[in-house]
Each structure stands twice: as C-alpha cells, then as structure tokens.
Amino acid sequence: MSQKEVYVYARWQVKEGELPTVLNMMKEVAEQSSREDGNLFYKLHQSQSDRNTLILFEGYKNSEAVEIHRNSEYFKKLVLEQIVPLLESREVLLMDKIV
Template sequence: MSQKPIYAFAKWRVKEGQLDTVLNLLTEVVKKSTGEEGNLFYKVHQSNSDANTLILFEGYNDEEALEEHRNSEHFQKIVVGEIVPLLQDREVILTTRLDFGEQDAIN
C-alpha cells in the first residue's frame, strides 16, 4: 500500500520590522527544500491584508519525506535557528488531500 502525499500549511506572523530578513532567509529555504528528493513543491504566499502574515504551502511524497525535511540541516539551521525567533506566531497544519473526483488544476 503506497502512502498518500502529505501537505503542510504553515501560517507565520512575522514580528514587526523583520519581514525583509525572513523573506531573504526563505529564499535559501525554498531552494534547498525544493531540491529534496521527497518534496513535491514549496510555495510561499503573503497575505493581501497583512504583509507580515506568510502562508507556506508544502507538499511531500509521504510522512517519511516530511520527516526528512524537518530533520534536514537547512530546516534546523535556517527555519528553526534563524526564522522562528523572528516570528510572533507560527501554526502548522498537516493534511492529506481528500479526493472528490474533481480535476486538480494545481498539481
């Protein structure tokens, strides 16, 4: 039985005055994360109503690939070590997509 892909939605509220620093650090995180074997995509969105709110939308082949990402040197060093201290709040929701038979335009 093959495992289903895991999708992560992370909502980051960046501390006032730290947005440019976080976005610069994210450039490296996105590059390294999308290079991981088990990564399907890594997309960063910014709220239209609050520039300090970022939504990260990530896809991984399975739970093992997600764990490899979380244990990677770049995640531990850049995200945990450098970005998290610049965040006011952070929420991560792990999901599995429900399939209702509709065409998936995102992939």
C-alpha cells in the same frame, strides 16, 4: 510510515520590522526544500491585507519525506534557529488530500 502524499500548511506571523530578513532567508529555504527527493512543491504566499502574514504550502510524497525535511541541517539552522525567533506566531498543519 504512510505512503500517501502529505501537505503542509503553515501560517507565520512575522514580527514587525523583521519581514525583509525572513523573506531573504526563505529564498534559501524554498530552494533547498524544492531540491529534496520527496518534495512535490514548496510555495510561499503573502497576505494582501497584512504583509507580515506568510503562508507556506508544501507537498511531500509521504510522511517519511516530511520527516527528512524537518530533520535536514538547513531546516534546523535556518527555520528553527534563525526564522522562528523572528515570528510572533507559527501554526503548522499536516493535511491529507480529500478530493
């Protein structure tokens, strides 16, 4: 596994009427994620022009930390099982820092 930091950028388009539910669940996701050993930061942003567009920006110590995050029970239960069905679309990019 790579030992360099990994940054995750996710763009979520929340289905109409589901935003309060998603935001409520994201409080726990952000809290749990921030407690992970390999997590550097976990930030959730909301578009000013379309309130149903959420941007997640996450930092991890390395690719192993990303895998630990994605395989955690809370991630599977909250994000994959409960939040993803409430999204119109979901795009996730893994990135390396250049400068």
